[in-house]
Amino acid sequence: MTESSPGRAANVSEYDASHIQVLEGLDAIRRRPGMYIGSTGERGLHHVVYEVVSYAVDEHLAGHVDAIDVTITADGGIRVMDDGRGLPVEAQEPAGKSALERELTQLSFGPQSHAGYQVSGGLNGLGLAVVNALSTRLTVEVHRDGRRWTQAYEKGVPVTALTRHEETSEHGTAIAFMPDAGIFETTQYSFATLSERLEELAFLNSGLAVSLTDERPERPVRYHHEDGLRAYVARLNSYPASLVHSPAIAFEAEDEKRTILVQVAMQWNAWSPGEVLSFANNIRTREGGAHERGFRSALTDVVNDYARRHTQMCADGQGLTAEAVQQGLSAVISVKLAHPVFEGSTRTRLSNPEADTYVQEVIRRHLSDWLNRNPNEAAAIVRHIVNACAGQGKW
Known part of the structure; x- marks a missing residue:
């Protein structure tokens, strides 16, 4: 240890508890x-x-x-x-x-x-x-x-x-x-x-x-807006002539035990690359997170399952890619939950794993049911996605 100069020792001794400021x-x-x-x-x-x-x-x-x-x-x-x-x-x-x-x-x-x-x-x-x-x-x-x-x-x-x-x-x-x-x-x-x-x-x-x-x-x-998210998607899809199907698909589900409400609206169009907006407790999650991840994962699985059952697949037989499935898709996912966990002070990504799990459950159940009940619209959606797949060089 080197010997401190008198001046330096004085500076050190002046730093005490009175210099620590706690803001309340x-x-x-x-x-x-x-x-x-x-x-x-x-x-x-x-x-x-x-x-x-x-x-x-x-x-x-x-x-x-x-x-x-x-x-x-x-x-x-x-x-x-x-x-x-x-x-x-x-x-x-x-x-x-x-x-x-x-x-x-x-x-x-x-x-x-x-x-x-x-x-x-x-x-x-x-x-x-x-x-x-x-x-x-x-x-x-x-x-x-x-x-x-x-x-x-x-x-x-x-x-x-x-x-x-x-x-x-x-x-x-x-x-x-x-x-x-x-x-x-x-x-x-x-x-x-x-x-x-x-x-x-x-x-x-x-x-x-x-x-x-x-x-x-x-x-x-x-x-x-009594139509809520369906009206939101209509705003996003502002060119009716380019719609792949109409009206927009919309549904909601609530798990009271887990205290989580999921609301989804979605519609494909032929003019845009697509846009997926997600929210948690009315806060825009610009970096997505668990709820958006669950939506994208289940969406790809459900559409592929429907397409396989109706023999509408990409030529390579590998299934419809997530990119193709989301081509031209305008969607809004909103979750409301009791204890949201956000990453970062700007609240741009939701971390709750239960949001991922429950959103997947909701999409698999309700979207599958909608496709089965609306075969004409479902066929138009799959044709649109297959064309998008062809645009990726898979046809």
């Missing part, structure tokens, strides 16, 4: 926003809107919300309203804070115990607190228990008490916030970006009405 609560969010919303650019700016909307969608999945209204306000802020139960306002021991304030200021790292959600999207217990922390101001208005309630915050800190107002027969929650220009690189919301995601949520949650209004100038849109 909302201060941690404001200091490291990228850890919670991915970025402080446009993507993160829009993500905070989706977090508030995710709370309302969770209420819908629990059976309490029929409509969600999102507004880009004239001053550049956001207001999200729903017709659900309303955030709870009762005081909670031992802190004595209202449940509403706890939800808006504390990080719980899990679904809120009062909500009773089996399925939850967003940051799963963090979302509203993150939005509050990253806003210069946030106001919440709740219609619940026969009264209207309000509270205001600045940078995540309450500046008014939770206040009870007049009686009302309405129910629901309205949250309005202004993103903090000191944190975000831009605070200009894109109508097109929000519109695309909100319509996506309407597709993924059939029967849910979602509206978006821009007061900067005013231009309202409203999305309400």
